[in-house]
Amino acid sequence: MTRASVDSEPVWQQWRRPLPTPRQRRHDVWSALAVLAGAEFTLLLVNSMGLLAFGDAPSLGEQLLLGAAVTAPLAVRRRYPLAVLAAVSALFIFVQARQIGDNLVPSIALFMAIYTVGAWERNRTAARWARIAVIVVMFCWLGFGILRLLLGSTHEEPPSAPGPLDPIVSAVLYDVVFNLVFFLSAYFFGEVGWLSARRRAELEHRAEQLRLSQEENTRGAIVAERVRIARDLHDVVAHHVSVMGIQAGAARRVLDTDPELARTALDTVERTARTAIDELRGLLGVLRAEPGSEESAGGADDTSHTASPGLADLPELVEHTRSAGLEATFAVYGEPYPVSDGVALTVYRVVQEALTNVVKHAAARSVDVRLRYLDGGLEVEITDDGRGPSGPGRKPGSGLGLLGMRERVAVHGGELETGARRTGGYRVRARFPRFPEQSGG
Template identity: 65%
Template sequence: MWLAVAVLVGAGAVTLLVRSMGAYAQNVTGPSLVEHLLWGAAVSLPLAVRRRFPMTVLLAVSVAFLAGQSRQVADNLVPSIALFTAIYTVGAWSQDRGRARVARVGVIVVMFGWLGFNLARFMLRPEPPPFEGAVGPLDPVLASVLYGVAFNVLFFLSAYYFGGTAWLSARRKEELEHRAEELRRSQEQNMRGAVVAERVRIARDLHDVVAHHVSVMGVQAGAARRVLDRDVELARSTLRTVEDTARTAIGELRGLLGVLRAEPAEPALGEPVAQTSSPGLDQVPELVELARSAGLTVAHGTYGDPRPVPEGVALSAYRIVQEALTNVVKHAGAGAADVRVRFLEKELEVEVTDDGRGAPTAGGGGFGLVGMRERVAVHGGTLEVGPRRDGGYLVRARFPA
């Protein structure tokens, strides 16, 4: 809008100046002042909506420009500025790039046709205009033609080029803003996912640490209560086991809290954050002894050639054995269990079976089996759980090692 107003005011001012100086094109006075001002408005006012209707504005300005030229208006400067702006706007703002290219080229061809017509008419005049003071090596008429052609080539190519450049610049800017927004959303999503994953990991570790030891403590405390009046020594031994189990649980909780409060280390891809104090396969016999102290007959065996495994895998295998034994003690109603650790050629396998009811334990409906699946999935392993064919329940996990 403001550009159109500025061009309109400029057209009026230049018209008044040209008429006041008597500097008419081709030495012809042309139309009246009112008609001059109307032609200035015709090429200026369409620019107010140039961004909304760039193609229509280009057509309107081009027609007004040629019509004004045919009427031999005194001012050529402001109409040229308006035409330049219209060509530039189509290149910079038109959404249909094919039509924009055709429209600009078409207008430029028409304008050069009009220029050729005027040059031919100029050169074929019966009396060529005098060129007073012409001292150059070229013929004055030829020099005038070359000057007009060179000026118009530069004029129209500039309008075409800068319009296309503005379009490309705006497009790149839009793409950068879009990519920046996508990156911001991706970062936010990753942050939310990391927070959720960390909360799940903390919940899983807390469950593994607390549930197992508290379950054993509950069983031991119940046994101590039942034999307290009949066998004081057995009750003391059982309570001592409860005390030791409580201390172990507190120690593991302190270790877990220390991990949460410490500065995070950079883990390997797919590996949970593990500390050197984290339990592993070497502590599986302690789980077996703890389950035995709860009155469960537990067999334990290691098969294959033992070899070092990644600490994260060792921790996950330990936690799965721990959760499986916890479920056996709490829910299975079993009298015996079997814990096996197998070092296969390319895998580490841990297996816990029992002779209990063989139905899904209460842990299957809570967080226990969910935590097992998550631990196995982190390492790309497999988990098999369910009733055994000959009775009891099976938990078998395999980790790539």
């Protein structure tokens, strides 16, 4: 049994059935009218045939009045179950004491009253003991009737019957067994009605909780997708815009004195803009594509930049940084082995964001990018000789880049280290564990 079911069980043990709805109350009124009509019709037929249940009976008018009285409380049986049970039980004994012509419909009314207390009474202790008390009283009344029958038949010869049992004993056994089945059935079906209603309410509650949980998961997925899109847009745009800004500034400063250098800088701006547009187009294509489609399944082997970039694109990325005026170096250490497309893209984005920060904020002269294929996993390290994260003259950033890097690395179970170096400058280092599928050459 789960912890949730254990925690919720006492709550459902104390569940109280809601009060009847207006529609259910109207249904009770119509049911009572139907039983009342049946009682009146049965009394008319029985009196017309002369088949009276007890031999003698009061006047027809009194019988009709008593038949209406014993069935009328059923109109409010689900609203006031205990009161209806008490009223119907007392009237049932009274109409039998008056020996009206029919006993069937009053028995039906008593059955419905006992059932309703079991199925609808909100106080379960009162419901249990009220039904037990009524059943005990009814059996006492049955015993009184049997005793009266036995005493009344002492001077009469019992009728002859072909059965093996004594007629008096058979009549007593018949009454006891019939009443036992009658009252136990009313008690049992009332209890089943209550448990069924409680189970239905529990299922509805769990269905509602499941719906709310699904809505919460959907909202979480939407938020996560928005964060991912924002992170990808930041990674794609920030680096290229930074390079374009630096090159455009350089072109403006040397436009009059060195047109050739200005033209070279503007060429770099143009190429960088095209690269940014290509990457944005590829990103939008992935976002629009259905899962599993060819467009969304592009890997690192696609060098057209319409798919996600990977490790093979790192040299070009570093080369773009050189065009911003930095001394940028790139080196690979260890024997290369295959890595997943997701890890390759994350490595690329980490390097891209780190280089963007160097260009925009560090005021560095050189930057070094190292990719290491280690036995325990893949490691990428970017170091610069700038002013550090809080050095004098360093331009403040929004912090979203580092947050995005950390989130990307965490998705693949990796670790990200960022901080100033003791010899000056800043270091970004990301490590990714090596999974079994990466053990091949």
